[in-house]
Amino acid sequence: MGDIIFHVLLLVVLGVFFKESLLIDMERTTDPIGPAGFPQGIMIITIVLTVISLFQTIRKRKAEPAADTPHKPNELTKEFIGLLASIILFVLLVDTLGFIVAFILFTFGLLLLLGERKYGKMAGISVAVSFGFALLFGNLLSVPLPRGVEILKLLSYYLY
């Protein structure tokens, strides 16, 4: 069933993109097909192929009703959802907390989520990896990592 839903979602996304392509400004067009021609051509081919693939999937599903076996890995686990949620939280908090603090919390949370229970070791790894990444990327490679606000911002200047 998931395969069919994925096809339908794909068709919806392609539909949205195709609708958007109709709004492309064609006034300054100098070449025969213009800025909308190539993507529209590609999208029409993709939509046709997706419909074909959808029918093939439905036909296959009817022929083999047990195709979606219950043994397949399930995405509704705390690890899967928790991992995605922790990345979202990290991105939302990093501008406020700064890279180091946000990354320490993120890595600690991730280790906890993935079954680690030795808290001392987890804290050590989180701190080491966060400082290591900050020094490598922020200092050596001059990547402007987020610094956070207030005192966190001031402290970050000592590191990167």
Next chain:
Amino acid sequence: MDFNLLLDGLLTTLSPGNLVLVFLGMLLGVLFGSLPGISSSMAIVLMLPFTYYMGVIPSIILLVAIYAGAAYGGSITAILFNTPGTPEAVATTFDGYPMTKQGKAGRALGLAISASAFGGIFSVFVMLFLSPPLSEVALKIQSAEYFALALLGITVISAVGTKNVTKAVISGMLGITIAMIGIDPISAAERFTFDHIELMNGIEFIPIMIGAFALGEVLNQITERSEAQNFSTSEKIKLEGYKLKDILKYKWVALKASAIGTAIGILPGTGGSIASIVSYGEALRSSKNKEKFGHGAEEGVVAPESANNAAAGGAMIPTLVLGIPGSPTTAVILAALTLQGLQPGPQLMSEQPLLLYCIFFSMLIASIVTFIGGRIGVKSFSLLLNLPYSTLAMFIIGLSIIGSYAVSNSMFNVWVMLAFGVIGYYMKKYHFSPASLVLGLVLGKLMEETFRRQLLITNGDYMSFITKPISATILLLAVLAIFYPLLAKYFSRKKEKSDQSISQ
């Protein structure tokens, strides 16, 4: 060729100070190349300020050695973590990572080192002896041929070696559609930006690549391991021994890929990512064991790694001889030459012949010492493989987040990486092809620009793509590649029938 100058060039490069710079540059290149989000062009830009106070020759030697090292470095994380360090290493993940999963990480990395060195050395010799004539040929390759080449790159990989050709082609087309986001390069019209300022410059393909490959793979491992609640042990990945002579088994694959890599590298505006994709496709097409590709075929590591290093050398040819950069990285090197007060272009060869020979030799030495630098890089990264999977996953995700952020110092790219991590996971689950998606992304812009430019030049003559002999030949190969699975099925059925009739 002036052999006195050649000797002077060799001796200058071998002087202790310059030799140290070659080693240093190569090591830095391997380090930067292996970090996702840090491309070879970025590595060179970061080192530019250090060259301000150096002389012309030492500074260019350093930058060229970084370039050669970075062309290899990308393969380390591509093979070990399915996270290509550079776009040039995307094709290396296709078979490199499956080899790691089979416990052959050491062999894959060893093959990548040897293939990279082979490709680099090959292109330096081509550069040394054939620079002027090849540059003239490269200028004759025009829009129609570029378009055909991009199409061939996509079709070969989408059609062969995937479980479902339709889904692979859909994935490639989706990649091309995503590549269209942003400002149209010809008319400057906004396309698919949905009024978001972040989308005006288009979507960077490195976060998509990191998401689809690295995060997608971590999600995949997590779903599999969560059933058994097994996060404490890593897969049994061992760095088995590897002998240099093993590359000889694939000498023809490496030679062909190096020739393709050098040829594509010479074409202005292309570079290692396209070279590695096309040579992977060619290795797959000509292999007797096609079914092994995508599941840990050794040729699948040798071909892209030879090609992307050869392309690095190839791209230097038009840069130095004509002043036209063959890749984004050589464009940065060209800027560095200008910073040193040199005027790149055809006159450079007559005005600075020693500099050119020094560049050739520093690339040659950097390619040879890749064996040493590569092994240092591999040893340091391989320590991570002994960690429990929970720590390894944390490290990969951390690297993915910073790698995506560092591309343009924007958290928007981390959102893109996250979204494509989920999309990549489901694509893999439902037998779509994340690899074809990335190929579409890399080649999409080139395809569209060259297609439209050709129509513009010929006043809308679509036949011009098939009336030019080079482009017609490449397009024919692309069509054959698309129909290859059908033809293969037809011929195998025919053979079965004839076998049955003989047995009866």
